[in-house]
Amino acid sequence: MQDLGLLQAWGMWFDNVQVNQHTIYGISILGLGRVGKVVSFIAGMTVILDIIGPDRIRQFGSRHKRFEPFRSRTYMKIVIAVSLLGLIICAMIFMANRDAGPSEGASAAVGAILLAGMVLFIAPGVARAMTQVLAKGLENQAWERAIRWSAVILLAVGFHFDLLAS
Template sequence: MDLTLTDAWALWWSGQQLTDHTLYGAPVLWLGRAGKMLAFLAGCTIVLDIIGSERLIAWGEQIQTSKGKWIWWTLVPLGALLVPWVSVLAFRRWDPPEGTLGAANQIVGLASLPTAIASLTLGTALTVEKTPAVVIWFGRLLARPRFEWWLRVVAAPLFFVGFALDYLAS
């Protein structure tokens, strides 16, 4: 059953499960999963804030040594293989209704394959020699006061929207 946002919240508040319903053509189950991802991304900004730009820069300088390079010889290839594999599996597991191309199908299709391509590209681009420079650059970017403010301004709505979508699917 296709619902509007107010209908969905009213049904949720009454205690009904909405996993069988759609919200503007998108399955509520997939919206809940997207909400989890949005909340996770918003939470990453808190982790980056706790780590701090100084530690991030110091870590980037540390992995420039040969002692820290073994991490990147392990993590970069693993990430380059694991992330596309998981996203392709997620794309293949979702079985849309016969003859439909709803919003969720488009979102999953548009997100999974570019994610696979982007992660392979990033895994290749972030080689052992480039990774420390990227980490140091990101640390310096976080050190800018305006960037930190914009990051928080974007993260707060992402968290609340993600949390609301996740709650709706529960």
């Protein structure tokens, strides 16, 4: 595997040499191609946003400005699902570590329960903050323009690396 510069990689690509096994400044070209596909997909989401329409998106944002996750039935369903998943994971960890000794298996199970509890405690605040920021942004028409221009740039960069890795 050879480390290439960007122009050198494009030169090899134009000469019909497969460059996806090489690196650009230490970063795998194949990995850059995969990231390019994801970035292109994210940039393409602006088309979906245009189909939905900015007015509907702004209405959605203004409706969810006062999002109260603790009063939400959906949140309670998520809490129950995550709690059950946490219990299943604890049981699996306990069963996997029972040969290692009771103290290690028990501490792993307790650690998993504590981690699940922390996630459930922090998640509503994070969800509320993200919803409020998104709602404020969706009400701003200048933000739309920034999203569209960012999408154009992301699409060009993503397509660039995706094409180079092909």
